[in-house]
Amino acid sequence: MREVAALAKVSIKTVSRVVNGESGVSPSLVRRVIAASERLNYRHNLTASSLRRSDGRSATIGIVLEDVANPFSSALHRSIEDVAVQRGVLVLAGSSDEDGDRERKLVSAFASRRVDGLIIQPSSQDHSYLLSERRAGTPIVFVDRPPAFFDADTVLTDNAAGVRRGVRHLVQNGHRRIGYLGDLHTIVTAAERHRGYVEELADQRIEADERLVRLDLRGIERAEAAATEMLGHSQPPTALFAGQNLVTIGAFRALRRLGLHQRVALIGFDDILLADLLEPGITVIAQDPAAIGRTAAQVLFRRLDGDESPTQHHIVLTRMITRGSGEILP
Amino acid sequence: MREVAALAKVSIKTVSRVVNGESGVSPSLVRRVIAASERLNYRHNLTASSLRRSDGRSATIGIVLEDVANPFSSALHRSIEDVAVQRGVLVLAGSSDEDGDRERKLVSAFASRRVDGLIIQPSSQDHSYLLSERRAGTPIVFVDRPPAFFDADTVLTDNAAGVRRGVRHLVQNGHRRIGYLGDLHTIVTAAERHRGYVEELADQRIEADERLVRLDLRGIERAEAAATEMLGHSQPPTALFAGQNLVTIGAFRALRRLGLHQRVALIGFDDILLADLLEPGITVIAQDPAAIGRTAAQVLFRRLDGDESPTQHHIVLTRMITRGSGEILP
DNA sequence: TTGTCTTCTGACAACGTTGTCACTTGTGTC
DNA sequence: GACACAAGTGACAACGTTGTCAGAAGACAA
Secondary structure, eight states, rough: OOHHHHHHHHHHHHHHHHHHSOOOOHHHHHHHHHHHHHTTTTOOOHHHHHHSSSSSOOSSSEEESSSSTSSSHHHHHHHHHHHHHTOOOEEEEEOOTOOOOOHHHHHHHHHTTTTEEEEEEOOOSSGGGHHHHHHHTOOOEEEESSOOOOOOOOEOOHHHHHHHHHHHHHHTOOOEEEEEOSSOTSSSSHHHHHHHHHHEEEHOOOOOOOEEEEEESSHHHHHHHHHHHHHTTTSSSSSEOOOOOHHHHHHHHHHHHOOOTSSSSEESSOOTTTTTSSSSSEEEEEEEHHHHHHHHHHHHHHHHTTTSOOOOOEOOEEEEEBGGGGGOOO | HHHHHHHHHSSSHHHHHHHHHOOOOOOHHHHHHHHHHHHHHHOOOOHHHHSSSSSOOEEEEEEESSSSSSHHHHHHHHHHHHHHTTOOEEEEEEEETOOOHHHHHHHHHHHHHOOOOEEEOOOOOOGGGGHHHTTTOOOEEEESSSSSSSOOEEEOOOHHHHHHHHHHHHTTOOOOEEEOOOTTTTSSHHHHHHHHHHHHHTTTTOOOGGGGOOOOSSSHHHHHHHHHHHHHHHSSSSSEOOHHHHHHHHHHHHHHTTTHHHSSSSEEOOOTTTTTTSSSEEEEEOHHHHHHHHHHHHHHHHHHTTOOSSSEEEEEEEEEEEOOOGGOOO
């Protein structure tokens, strides 16, 4: 910047004004400064700028995802990015791998780089550690799952309602013995989905049968094994509800291997790429990650613009996509 | 930092030494400084640090992907992140959407934030604009596709060889009329894959038939339409090679709709989630995005560690995964 | 002419760090 | 006891910017 100022024969302050597009610089000087910048290949240093600026903004936000490569998380990432670019804000992303410790380390690394805001898909069981960030003025929005021991804006899917919708669909098709396969019960969303199953059965006056419920199924193989076992019982379910992505795939594999995929109904939570090309196509309760990410980013930027209203809790609705597997009759 | 120094009754320089883990500070002072930092909830400011540091490192790299939410790109992202975290480096990611202009804007935004290095999955047709970054000392690595008008380290898939392997597999199974469906020919990798098809047919002494080649198929629908049309000819192909992800899905849809999925062979480039659950399972030439990302990150960090050897060009091999669709006989 | 106001410009300090260098101890050697 | 040397510590400037404030130059009215 000093060199540009020297070449343009102005003070560095005037260069700063031009670079920041401030008004009150005569057109002739603006031209000279721009010409000098281009000739010297000058690039504005945002880190120095944010250090000096009164608001200290870095035009960067940090997001903690479960895994940047996981389809749900990366869809969140993309829709957050789309809102951010419109404001010239860049996104630092990191994967927590369902590990509270990595989540904390990422937040700390983001904080060291003075991000303007944080969006977190939480893994940790206790978010009181975020109090210091909050005190430093960093807005924080939680997506997909609520925080624990910490009050903050959230954007969540209505998990229980989505499951209830799917279970009701199965009941309406005449099913009474509906199996449930769920993810780790410690994950809040998984617990919510299981609650939806239990409540809908109760509402439909169908007696709960604990032999038809298997939780803590992490990954495709576990789910496949559990489904295979459940279908081998003397009174097997006539329909299955799978509470998560990979669990759905595992359940479908089990049905296929047992030759039951055209006889036992299946509904899964979360859409699956190519689900329409399978035989039968898999009926799912689809989340809307793009809407979740977009909403979260909008809430975050409103906070950055000074919105100090009480914490907001947004719910994004699910949608049932019928493709065949959920419409198999008992 | 000043406050911490005051509370610990030392100079701010000593606090700096402790924060950076420099040797030569007596244990008692280290304890006092750490205690004071914790009491004041002090957080090291990396932006100020990198501004002052002689090497100017920000412990942040920037990556330009085609789309952070696309499975191939996000797998790259994840494997780059895995290498970066080990060095305490964070990743700024952005999507170019196959648009050279967005690519340039992202690079410029990264440069303003003084990233230590760049990894680019290029969209632009001319990378000479990167000369100024190079001159500023920022190492740059290209992944998936080579740069144009610019010499830099690359990590690429051997596209042509992968396609040849698949086509050879079809020929060995007795096919002579093999259709080719490809992505935009302006994308270098797509052109390479098409070249592999042409060359392997020539090697196998099979005459090229231009009615069996359709390029510039962007997206599932286009591919589905082109495949449908090609299969309707008087002398239809007995096998199809699909040069890209979505093209494979489109081709499979067309085969299914025409009831030919058990009669016409299909091999696709790039693996597809759930391809094993379809009927038949789809045989693919699988890339290894994790290996590409890992290698690229390793090359980048070696450059950051001072490696000034001539530009390196790494090739990551493909793997054929047979699942049934490629083993259908004519 | 003088005074007042507006518009443009620049000098200087400061943001939170770290590199440089000089100073103060303490230890060991002759 | 004098001296050299190592280890620990701090004062100060500097990194590249922007906020503050003051001053110069010109326009206009009295």
